[in-house]
Amino acid sequence: MSxxxxxxxxxxxxxxxxxxxxxxxxxxxxxxxxxNLFFxxxxxxxxxxxxxxxxxxxxLAIYYLFNDYTPNDNTYSPYIGLIFIALMLLLIVVHELIHGITWGHFAAEGRKSIEFGVIWQALTPYCTCSSPLTKGEYIKGALMPTIVLGFIPGIIAAITGWVPLLILSQLMILAGAGDVxxxxxxxxxxxxxxxxxYLDHPTECGLVAFVKKND
Ligand SMILES: [Zn+2]
Structure with a gap:
């Protein structure tokens, strides 16, 4: 941001x-x-x-490869919408926690480097790591929440044919847009x-790179 x-x-x-x-x-x-590598x-x-x-x-394609297009039962509770919203809010917090756990595992100062917060203007919770990381470490920490909450449930949904899990996994993949x-x-x-x-930017969406040419 300028x-x-x-x-x-x-x-x-x-x-x-x-x-x-x-x-x-x-x-x-x-x-x-x-x-600067931020947006x-x-x-x-x-x-x-x-x-x-x-x-x-x-x-979605993986799901429909193994399942048909009609919902497999109509017995979902009328409260399903509310349950979904509550679950989404919870999972968004879990998403940030997974970032923190993974980056904290790699950071030189461990969990002390990890801080959580919320940008209230954008209603966006975030996790930030104050220790520099290698490219591989940063990528693992950035993708882990989407893998755990999006990709794995997406595969389980395809195997079980459970529509609510498909929807949740789709939403959690969507929530990983910035990370991806x-x-x-x-x-x-x-x-x-x-x-x-690489070092997480403390207030922007993204990070900075420290580059030292080998001579
Ligand atoms: Zn994230």
Whole structure:
């Protein structure tokens, strides 16, 4: 996000941002160059949908490969909508927890590097890691929630033919749009002949790369 439309930061975010800037200065002193790999919220929403919808369709196709098009029973409770909303809210929290557990596992400072928060203006919960990670570590932590809550339930839904699980898995894949987008951006980031570490941006959607050319 550019400076001109920067949202107001909470005290915790402000403190995190200061720590982040400090870290950037330290890395620059050490010969690294900082490259931004983050997106504006608007771009995340548009590009995120473009990268995630084919994956949604893939899992739908897998489901309908093994199941027919008619719902297998009509006995769903009238409260199913409410149950779904409650479950979605819970699963979105679980999604962030899985990011935290996976990144915390790789981070040099462990779980201490992990913080959770909510961007209230966008009603978006998030998890952020204040330790630098390798590309592989960052990608594993970014994709893990979508694998655990989206891909695996999607496969189980295809095997069991259970429609509510199919819907939930589809929604949880959709919820991973931003993560998949960042992973795609990360995979395209291939500086030649350089040492690279990645650091989550404390307040933006995405991360920065520290790149040090090998001489
Ligand atoms: Zn996520």
């Amino acid at each position: 400076d001109k439309k920067e949202r107001k930061l909470t005290k915790r975010e402000q403190r995190r941002k200061e720590k982040f800037i400090e870290k950037c200065h330290l890395m620059e002193k050490d010969g690294y160059k900082v490259e 504006s919220i608007l771009l995340v929403n548009i590009l995120g949908l473009l990268v995630i919808l084919p994956i949604n369709f893939l899992f 987008l960042i992973v795609a951006r990360l995979l395209l980031h291939r500086p030649k002949n350089a040492k690279v570490v």
